Amino acid sequence: MTSLLFMLLLIPLAAGGLLLLFAGASQARSARWIAAVGSIAVLAMSLALAGQYRQLPQSSGAVGVASPVQPKVEFRKPWLTMAGEEGQRMTLEFHFGLDGVSVAMIVLTALLTVACVLISWEAIRERESEFYAALLILETGLIGVFCAFDAVLFYVFFELTLIPLFFLIAIWGGPQRRYAAVKFFLYTLAGSLVTLLGLVTLVGSAAASGLASPCSLPELAAWYRDNPLPQAWQIGVFLALSAGFLIKVPVFPFHTWLPLAHVEAPTAGSVLLAGVLLKLGTYGFLRLCLPMLPMACLAVGLPMAAILGVVGIVYGSLCALVQRDVKKLVAYSSVAHLGFCMLGLFALNSEGITGGVLQMINHGLSTGALFLIVGMFYDRYHTRMVDDLGGLANRLPLMAAAMVFVSMASVGLPGLNGFPGEMLSLAGMFRRNSFYAAAGALGLVLGAWYLLTMLQSVFFGPLKEPALGGESAAHHSVGDLSLRELGALAPIAIAILLIGVRPQPLVDMIRPDVEAVARLYEGRRAYTEIAVADRSLATEQQP
């Protein structure tokens, strides 16, 4: 299985390198085909990986012995060993592993990359081979993040994804691409440098107190379960780590780079950015903060994530409501949806975390598909403005059907994938703190409002199409979804339906990992709750 994992990392990298090497010489056609074959091969292998992973026996580790972060499959090879004078050692490792969450995220990445290659087939008309190279290298970086179980290796892949995405936005983006790309790059880099500070503290203090391989996440998590840091330290480290993750997610008020980057990015860039890259933030919380810093997560993380999450849900939804640019609308809806994800993760119980992880996957599928469809009608009309478009269902019935389907998934219609994720997130949060959950539930209504308004004015009503350079005849050539576009959407739609109708296999796959983390929080109450309870007790006693 590790060989399959390495193939997953190496095939996109090799294909990307190949494209880059022959960037000058190769034809656009061959570049597309190389990218398509490469990404489809990766998808096939990731599905095989998921299949094999499900065959593995459930981990038999006794409760309390296994680490809170425990991959079922591991590959370790030393990278850099540093020995101190007093016998402490610091080992960086090429430590790859797989657990349920990472397998799910890898499949999602592979699925969306295939769609990205297909959607760019005709939309990208210059420097094709470099484009596909950047796309495939980005895929490598993303898969790497999800299977890295060494703290430094995780950070390496986390940072590595910046480079190809920077080029994707800066070269093939919209009119303001340069500003958007630079802002995205510097903003996230600045955040992740603070994260590095937190990571170094986390690893360094374990190393100083004698853990032999402090960079290995499973060992680090087990170490901190048995020897927790003092609370003040935990809070400091938590805040440092969060800096990069909050920007990446992005949580309000750190989201300002996101709408800009989304609007300027080419469709493929938006799809991967929304679908997978934003999840690196929440994944980082799940891998580093939740298992290692339980006290800080309860004391600071829970109120912070819940308040910012709720604010993000409401604010993102309201912003989406007033956008005239459909792509920007979808971008703001990401801010809102990831608010649910944060609510779920920081419910800190198994329902909530399961919901958060499901929401990560579901948001990737539905928002990825939304961006794909937006890109498809942009290719046809060269506008994304709500005011310029109307009644597209008359001309493009298939696309309208797909859009309605995906929007329903995004809104959280029962029977489609959005529902179980949001449901579990809110249920988990309700058990932790009913107020936050109730406030978050408000976002469900708002989400339906902006998406349905957009659907109504763009796809229904009388047909309204923008003038294409004065030639009205050109509209007759505007056709419905081509086979290629259907090929990009169909797998995502199938996944949406499958998860909606039967989420159980997916939940079963991630459950052991989620429960391992949630076990840390069993029997602990949130500090805020205790404080509130004490105060109410005091007020009762006073009269």
Next chain:
Amino acid sequence: MTTAIEQLNAAVYLIAPELILVVTVCVMFITGPFFVTESGVATPGLRKRWTALSLTAIGCAAFVWYTSTRTAPAGAGPFRIDELTFYVRGLTLAAGAVLAVLFAEQIDDGHAAEGQACLLAILAGVNLTAIANDLVGLFLALELVSIPTYVLLYLPRRGAANQEATAKYMLLSIFSSAIVLYGMSLLYGASGTTNLAGIMAARSQHPEASATLARVAAATLVAGLSFRIAAAPFHFYAPDVFQGVSSAAAAMLSFVPKVVGFVAILRVLPLAGELWPAADSGDGASIRTLLAALAIVTMAIGNLLALRQQHLHRLLAYSSVAHAGYMLVGLAVGPASSPISGVGALLFYLAAYGVTTIGIFALLACVAGKGAPLQTQGDLAGLSRVHPAVALGLAICLFGLTGLPPTAGFTGKLNLFFAGWSDGTPLGRTLAIVMAINAAIAAWYYLRLIAVMFLDPPAAEGQPGKLFLGPAVAGAACSAATVLLFVAPQPVWNAAARFSALASP
């Protein structure tokens, strides 16, 4: 009782690699003029033969370096061979080979012999700095680096800018040498001997006797040597000099003086005061504070001034100042008890920085050649369309200077970061935080260069210029090494860290 000459004879085998280099230098200087006519005309292609000779000499030196003894007891002899020597020799010989190839394209046939000879002399000087066990020997080694540098900078004779650069470098370098000499004289006054081991012994016998004198000596030595590593406020020459000299010379200047400076500091500072003392000693703490302040000022000035630069060499000069600051972080932290020693991280970073910075200058040279069409960042516009491979190599090296994976720059910064942060003192933590802030600032101007190369359209249409083979090979090797040092850093780290484990007094 042996005489000094006998001592020297006994110790000669210790410096065999340097002897090979110096003998080659003599051969080149003596025979060189006979291949050139009185009017300075030489047979075309002569420079390639001189380059081959100097590469051969470097190769022989490297063979002797690798096979000879790695440690020898220092004692009272003139030389000492320890892990630092081993590491520095490897570093300079590797860099020297790349630089020799670079200089081959940048100096005309008539001056090739002198150019290559100067380069070899500089390499020998760097190694001898790491070997010297005597203040006089150390100073001579430092001058063996400086004096050929003046000649090397002036050899291409490219007009007023080149003259100004050389004159500026020479005057300030002599000035800094005088300051170093003054510091050394104070050390001699404090201990009564010039032998490093002797000074150490004298200082440890009477630590109180000459504490003030030693402290002044330490400050003076740091000031004098800061010129070489281009630390602020001794960096003023760097931008002007880098601007005025050829790419190969700038590559040499950005790397070799840094090695010399840090090695000399590592050798003399422990004598002047306990550089990295136990926490309760006040003496060393003041030197640490000095180094930390120097690091912070250097990082800030280098990065902030680099933001505004348009000229490539000036920008890289300020970037070189900033990197001196990062390395000073390692020096200020010292071989602390945490798993990652600051000195080891510093030495590793030297290697990482060397590969990336020489790589950048080599790739600039391979597009520009002997002339200098690549001056401002505007000249890089659209490089990715004209020469995609060069642009890719430059991007790798620039990401390396930024400190992003997958490059050696990331590993180097990570180690410095770990060293500073896990040092456990407020000083180390502050340094780590300042370094993180500076890394973020620096990303802006490196990214700007990358954006110009990949996003802007080429300035002029037409036939892409021919690439120069030598620098192209050197640049490719450096970019490959930048990635390789990230993937497999263990051998270099071992060599770097072995010294720092011994470094504490």
